[in-house]
Amino acid sequence: MPDIVSADEALRVQRTALTAAYHERSKHRLERYANGPETLDWDAQPDPFRRYRGAPLQALPLLAQDPATPWDALHRPGAVAAQPFGLASLGALFELSLALAAWKQAGPDRWSVRINPSSGNLHPTEGWLLCQGVPGLADGVHHYAPHEHALELRAALPAGPAPAPTQSQARVFIALSSIAWREAWKYGERALRYCLLDAGHATGALAYAAALQGWQLQPRPVAAADLAAWLGLDRDMDFPGGAEREEPELLFELRPPDTPAAPLPGDWLTQPLWQGQANRLDAHPMYRWPVIDQTLAATRPTAGAATAEGPLPPATTPSPQAAPEPAASLIRRRRSAQRFDAQARLDLPALWPLLRALLPGRLPFAALPGADHVHVLLFAHRVDGLEPGAYLLPRSEAGATLLRRQLPVSMDWAPVAEAPADVPLWRLARNPALAGTLRTLNCHQALGSDAILGLALLAEFQPLPTPWAYRERLMEAGLLGQALYLQAESLGLAGTGIGCFFDDALHQLIGLTPTAAPQAALQSVYHFTIGRALTDSRIATTAPYAHLPAWPERLADASRSPE
Template identity: 55%
Template sequence: MNATPPPPDTSSGPGPDSPLASRVRQVRAYHELSKHQLQRYAAGPETLDWDAQPDPFRRYLGATLTPLPLAADDCTLPWNRLFEPGAVVARPLDRDGMGLLLELSLALSAWKQQGPDRWAVRVNPSSGNLHPTEGWLISQDLPGVADGLHHYAPREHGLEHRAAGRCAHTCGPRAWLALSTIDWREAWKYGERAFRYGQLDIGHALGALRHAAAVLGWRLRRVPMGSVSLARLLGLDRDADYGQAEREEPELLLQIVADDRAPAITPRPAAWTWSGQASRLDRHPMYRWPVIATVARASLSPEVDDTGASGPGTGTPASAPADLAAMAGTDPVQAVPAGSRAHELAATLIRQRRSAQRFDARARAPLATLLPLLATLQSPRLPLDLGPAGPRVHVLAFVHRVDGLAPGAYLLPRRAAALPLLQQVLGGTTDWQVDEPVRQQARAAGLGELMLIRLTDNPALAGTLRTLNCHQALGSDALVALALLGEFDASLGPADDGARPWAYRDLFHEAGLLGQVLYLEAEAAGLAGTGIGCYFDDATHQLLGLAPGDTRLQSLYHFTVGVPVRDGRITSEPPYAHRLPVLPPPPSTDADGDPAP
């Protein structure tokens, strides 16, 4: 896992022996291999040396670090206004804006301590708090930020100037964000299943960035770029700069849009000058998981030509999921139930997001508290406007203790065209009925047309959910437990030249994006959420009615929402008390907008 694999063969020869079909078989083989079963867990380390965890912070040694200002405490925008069109005036693209964007998305949110143990938590959630996601900024003509490529250092809240230079055929203030993954951070603890978790984390980071951009009045635009080109753009293919350091996987590229009139632009470096050597995170790894490198290579995305057209069968996402809008009607306005936190400052709520470690098993909540959360999952509003134009991940909700909603299983479909498949797999020949009282209550609350389909009543489901979620009480003690179901077969495509192996990453990105919605909407409702990556895959599928070997739907992520029980033994400290104040940049600049020498 310490070497970048060569680019995959993306040619699309005919028939089931084409390179694309072969890569899909590798993806499917990995997915089966990495499943947890009731009789066995996916392969992982037999022991962990907690005193020798990988360094949670990557640095590029020798690259110039520019500290960013900390300004989240000065943000006065309430959370519920974040979703009102035109409520936020766009800030200029400059160093202050970039600092706030990253402070509200990829930065530290607190330091925690229990006894002798002290650790950092971040704004963007991560499996096991391991944080495989790395953030990058590409800048041009931004006041206070040098042109070129920067790596974001979250502990320092600063930018490491990885490559200096300008982008060709581009003028005026421009900025792009990119994300990459260090698979070893997750594999150190979770073994072969770790690739899934790293991809879910990309979806979480995508949602965190979109919420943060909205606070600034900005949007984010997906930039189509193949994995090989993105690795070259970020310098991830520079062997000499990594040595024995753990390599990073290219994931995705976003353009920051402060003005809707700004054209879509792909950054094309003219002549960059590189600096910095990647720090090594784990000098004494005890295990190797070569299957992760195999699935990473098999699922790389195809290259994109200069016109923005992708390789065979890519299905480049649109900027807004129109299919969702057609299902849910108009973009709903956020309703604010009594006792919620939706009137609190957006910056406060974003930074206070935490994964609940325990839920109050006796707590109950009224349906009105959960309705905004459920409606948002079916809505085209942010951050889901960064998802695919045709959503492939649907929500199955297991309701435990919600007043006004009978205990049992409910479906939230997210794509109208998927309804026949969902009914065939989950409902058999039973005629589905939308829960009409719930729809009327949602409509009266200003939440649009909520399509919540009751599948079955089951007041004794909590114990089953605890078992399915690796025997964790989080599954039984929550108010609501959710399974995010991906259209697996349809997404990966047929076993011929129409195969789309990169859709495997896309499915987990979409599931992680939904997870970020659940985290923040739970906080806004005065509750808490917890993402669960450990669950028994095929036992869950059997509960849903899938026969062994039927992969039309696959559960990609589990999530629980409830009333948290806080651990009083854990103390909290501010995230950047260790940092000196950041001074404003000098007023004098050269012709390129860089600080004058």
């Protein structure tokens, strides 16, 4: 008797197949790049800032001085005292996660960079605050405006007979959404990958900034339709004149340690009073990429996506080595390197805290449920005490088994004797001529050949357990990238995330080829390089918020800033 497949299961299979087809279609190949625009009008780039015109704007205070909390303290449970929720502490959270980091200028061209990295500095990720009972803030839904370092009140809660929660009962949620056109304008069909990687980076930035306030960034899985409704993203009338739509991505609760979970916003965000309309970012788009919208629809989490929730686990791996600077200084200083010193080297002992920072069970990986499905393929160029070649860092026992099964038995598979017991590093192959290979694999970029270290992040891919697991895999890779950025900074180095690489050429290099499935069981979803950055003296750097008329007056009182 033939098996009877339910309609839900058939839809799941169809959506998963569509997702896998998108990933295959959006690969760069040695003989051709993924579909993208044939030309770009650099004088007509999309507006880098989303605003909701007509929504009341509330300025957030700027830190008078950065917290002195050392880098390693963020990774020790209980080492940072929890701050009360308020304008100062939430302003610090956004300032050290999604805000502007600096302005850059070269000749007549001027542009901003942000605390959170983004592919092409295009920033598709938008931040949201949903709160009730926070002193100094209206209850409701706020959109974060990084250019102004302010909150736009998109939806206010009507006054009611029930008293608002007290400070100890305040409900504080952070949400992320994506505007795919910001990336698609430049990168075409591959842009959706970059949006998801950027959401992972933003998650990491929020997790570190929350830890500086003594808070946990607790994931609260929800259906995409619910999150869209809570953020007003399903309100057609609020996106007039072709204003680009936003895709709901993630919801987190900000929670001091050892406090119970708050009710989800749908339980208390009742009858909100909506205000404001989205600005249009690109009045004259030259291309359309319908496969992005199709894949977004296929990968949206449904009502059954929610996983069991509980307290965040304590860190189970040692904290990274202490950095001489406060964590906030590393966060502010992070930049994507544009060029590397091709002669720079790394001492082997410095490699271990870098790799240890990528292991699950520590900050920032608790911010994404089950973030142990992406594994690290390490290419060591110039590490004193380690032969040049390819190495593997599995991030779970199941992942180690899968990698052993999928990669050729002809690989060395030799444990690195010098590695600490908690860093399971395996040598796959020696390769003294590695630099030229990696330059080719990374779209012929010198960032691949001149780095001290190159990394390819391999995601467990085939089969995907759910359609939305595709989003989870790429966000996890972005989360790993954020950990790499900050750990590199703590070593006096710099990193660069690389989304442009030749997918299958990398797979073939390590012997990872499709078997019975259309795609290999592992897919490279993100590349990263680390080295000693070379600065361009022709580019001037200025303060991030000197453009605000009342910038000095917005500084928070130092006594209110977290220590």
